Amino acid sequence: MLPRPRIALVFFFLLSIIAQAQKKQPTFHHVEPPFWWTGMKNPSVQxxxxxxxxxxxxxxxxxxxxxxxxSETKTVENPHYLFVTLNISPTAKAGKVPVTFTAGKKTFTYQYEIKSKSGDTNRIQGFNSSDVLYLIMPDRFANGDPANDSIPGMFEGAHRDQPEGRHGGDLKGIADHLDYIKDLGVTALWLNPVLENNQRKSSYHGYAITDLYQVDRRFGGNEAYLSVINKCHSMGLKVIQDMVMNHIGNDHWLMHDLPAKGWIHQFPEFTRSNYQGNVISDPYQSKYDATKMSNGWFDTTMPDVDQTDPLFATYLIQNTLWWIEHAGIDGIRMDTQPYPDKHFMAQWAKVVMHEYPQFNIVGEVWINSVATTAYWQKGMINKDSYQSNLPTVTDFPFCFTVPQALNEPAGWDTGMRRLYTLLSQDFIYPDANRNLTFLDNHDMSRFFLSAGKDLKKFKLGLAFLLTTRGIPQLYYGTELLMDGDGGYHPNVRKDFPGGWPGDKTSAFSRQGRTEAQNEAFDFMKTLLHWRKSQPAVHNGKLTHFIPENNIYVYFRESNSHRVMVILNANDQEKTLSLAPFTECLRGAGRGVDVISQAEVSLRDQVNVPAYTAMIIEVK
Structure with missing residues (x-):
């Protein structure tokens, strides 16, 4: 037996040999996806x-x-990469899969983890017209953990005095105020992108992603994201993840060591997109315009990616599936839907909806045209035979029409008749009730400003949004009458009052809001909570009448519920004869006003105050 000193010496000698051997073995800076699952409908993972x-x-x-x-091992132009495709049979058990790499006589093994796919059918819910989405820009809502305002190794820290800088809002800040959001009455959160944006400046918005598998650590990282999703689900709130397929940030790790030049659309000199989304569906398009639209860069810091590369296409699709299964998100909002390769986007949506049939995806189609918007919705019969497989589209025509209708004099085709004309074109959509309807968002002027800072007009617009067809979306701070001009983005992305330690007032409490803000908040809260239990508003038949004297009347009806909506956009009280509406009233003699809870006679006529929405449950 060796003396103890010699045993210790031999032991440390062996450890040093092992350590040296490990240093000689190649390590990986990136392995993506970092893990996968058994039980997926497609058994392959690249x-x-x-x-x-x-x-x-x-x-x-x-x-x-x-x-x-x-099943396949592939190399690319850059020798720093290797793509290995695993086939995972239905019989495979969860565990660490030893992937052994060999080069000549040298071998090393990487333990790749596969997990069991969740069997909880209620975990991933999707979203529909029974929901109301609440859009939050995480950096500007609430700072729950000041310790992550600045992170070593990340370019930007928080500086609230800089309009285009980071302000320190994070996921814990959102989690801390879910009671406020729940109390307001919305049913789902849409968060602007939370993935890492480690750019050198002005990436607080989240749309210049530098790591597709990592939530930004200044928001709290992956664990904080899973935590806020789980808390939302425990409170009956859904979560929609904002994704980007068109571009990445120029500081994305891929950009510093591209697998192949073709992964990014490259030009002899910087070439910007023409931003003309209607080009993609244009039957007379030129190749020049179409190429510039799809391949041009969104901005100097946002390289345009080529989704037609088969390896990159699979990489992007798998990334989406990974986030759905790993985080349990309920839906996706896809940024700049018409900008990427449209055939890739159709395949992406097809794969996602096949794997998760209960899911929903809304694509951002920023085009003020009903026909061009409808081109992108699943089921549309397009002349070029294109099928997007996209269930939901953003209804920008709706968004642009409402302020016009509220602010202009009544005429043959103006005022409230604009709303009637808008909905009369719904025959174009495969399913207009799946459109995402909204009055503003993070890229445009706040609705209160668009409504002329008139609280009565503001209420009219909200009443229309929350009672007509579609899936309504609200933007954080709308309930506080925030009124920024969209000509400068930071104006519409201001910090939520009270979200930061030391804020003079907190709008999270009634005491911290002005009288007008509480009036707006109470109006929204009443409508939102009422809406939750109204199948007629969720999916009911819509019957509307041509506006007369700038009064728009429509009905929502299901088997057991009937709702009459009267929107008076005049600056004086009007007496409305009920004779034209007998086909929908069908002899009903009374109703209850949702806002005031007052009983309303529906026998002959109704007096409607100036700039007022009457939402009447017909009895």
Missing amino acids: ILFHNKDADLSSLSATVKYDGVTI
């Missing part, structure tokens, strides 16, 4: 292995694990 300091092109890969095989 894994990206990357080492920026090593040549991986000569490696071969093998697997010895029950139910798992390698």
Whole structure:
């Protein structure tokens, strides 16, 4: 037996040999997806292995694990990458899959984890017209953890005095105020992108992503994201993740070591998109315009990615599936839907909806045209035979029409008749009730400003939004009458009052709001909570009448519920004869006003105050 000093010496000698051997083995700077699942409908997963300091092109890969095989190994232009596709059979068990790499006589093994797909059918819910979405820009809502305002190794820290800088809002701040959001009466949160945006400046908005698998650590990281989603679900709130397929940030790790030049649309000199989304559906389009629209960069810091590369296409689709399964999100809002390759986007949506049939996706189609918007919705019969597979589209024509209708004099086709004309075109949509309707968002002027800072007009617009067809979306601070001009983005992305330690007032409490803000808040809260239990408003038949004297009347009706909506956009009280509406009233003699809870006679006529919405449950 060796003396103890010699045993210790031998032990440390062996440790040093192991350590030296480990140093000689290649390590990976990126493995994406970082893990996968058994039980997915598509049994294959393509894994990206990357080492920026090593040549991986000569490696071969093998697997010895029950139910798992390698179907393909691919190299690319850049030898720092290797793509290995695993086939995971239905019989495979969750565990660590040893992927063994060999180059000549040298071998090393990477333990790739596969987990069991969640069997909870209620975990991922989707969203529909029974929901109301509440859009939050995380950096500007509430700072729950000042300790993550600045992170070593990340370019930007929080500086609230800089309009285009980071202000320190985070996911804990949102989690801390879910009671406020729940109390307001919305049913789902749409968060502007939370993934890492480690750009050198002005990326607080989240649309210049630098890591597709990492939530920004200044928001709290992946664990904070899962935590806020779980808390939302426990409170009956859904979560919609904002995603970007068109571009990445120029400081994305891929940009510093591209797998192949073709992953990014590159030009001899910087070439910007023409931003003309209608070009994609234009039957007379020129190749020049279409190429510039799809391939041009969104901005100097947002390289345009090429989704037609098969490896990159799979990478992007898998990233979406990974977030759905890992985080349990209920839906996706897809940024700039018409900008990426439209055939890739159709395949992406098809795969996602096949894997999660209960899911929903809304694509941002920023075009003020009913026909062009409808082009992008699933089920549309397009002349070019294109099928997007996209269930929901953003209804920008709706958004642009409402302020016009409220602010202009009544005429043959103006005033309230604009709302009638808008909805009369719904025959174009495969399903207009799946349109995402809204009055403003993070990129445009606040609705209160668009309504001329007139609280009565503001209420009229909200009443229309929350009682007509579609899936309504509200923007944080609307309930506080925030009124920023969209000509400068920071104006419409101001901090929520009370979200930061030391704020002079807190609008999260009634005491911290002005009288006008409480009036707006109470109006919204009453309508939102009432709406939750109204199947007629969710999916009921809509019958509307041509506005006369700038009064718009419509009915929502299901088997058991009937709602009459009267929108008086005049600056004086009007007496409305009920004779034209007998086909919908069908002899009903009374109703109850949702806002005032007063009984309303529906026999002959109704007096409607100036700039007032009457929402009447017909009895």
